[in-house]
Amino acid sequence: MKCEGECPAFEWFASYEQYESAYIALFDVGIPEPPVPLFESAHDKTHPAPEIALENTYFYEVLRLRSDPGRAVPDYLVTQLEFLAALRYTCEHTPEESTAASLARAETEFLERHLLTWLPAAKAKLDRTNAPSFPVMMTLLVQFLIHMHEDS
Numbered sequence: 001m002k003c004e005g006e007c008p009a010f011e012w013f014a015s016y017e018q019y020e021s022a023y024i025a026l027f028d029v030g031i032p033e034p035p036v037p038l039f040e041s042a043h044d045k046t047h048p049a050p051e052i053a054l055e056n057t058y059f060y061e062v063l064r065l066r067s068d069p070g071r072a073v074p075d076y077l078v079t080q081l082e083f084l085a086a087l088r089y090t091c092e093h094t095p096e097e098s099t100a101a102s103l104a105r106a107e108t109e110f111l112e113r114h115l116l117t118w119l120p121a122a123k124a125k126l127d128r129t130n131a132p133s134f135p136v137m138m139t140l141l142v143q144f145l146i147h148m149h150e151d152s
Contacts, residue, residue, distance in 0.1 A: 123139060
């Protein structure tokens with residue numbers, strides 16, 4: 001996969017403590033919510049949060065996967081990206097052409113219905129912060145997912 005253009009300027013944190021502090025302040029704490037929550041349901045106000053979580057769970061069941069509620073919820077960014085990676089891996093390593101085609105359709109639909117519906121909004125919120133590093137990483141993630149979707 002090739003991305004067009006120059007890589008945006010990138011500056012990492014001077015210490016782990018600065019990274020951790022910025023991460024917590026941006027993504028984990030805030031009233032009534034963090035500035036940029038990493039949950040789909042925090043950005044998609046057109047559907048109730050339980051409905052969003054349930055639909056994500058239905059996608060995960062395609063591969064017989066389940067999110068561990070003690071560690072993450074189904075609409076959390078990391079959980080969604082882990083599923084997407086498992087889906088792509090399974091699609092690329094299945095010997096049956098019909099199964100691969102079905103999994104490729106599931107990937108396209110998952111990107112359309114989930115990640116690409118809320119990550120651009122999260123990116124826009126993150127772009128309005130003065131945080132180092134994270135806006136660049138989110139920009140690259142969104143661009144990568146758009147390219148994935150266009151290539152499918």
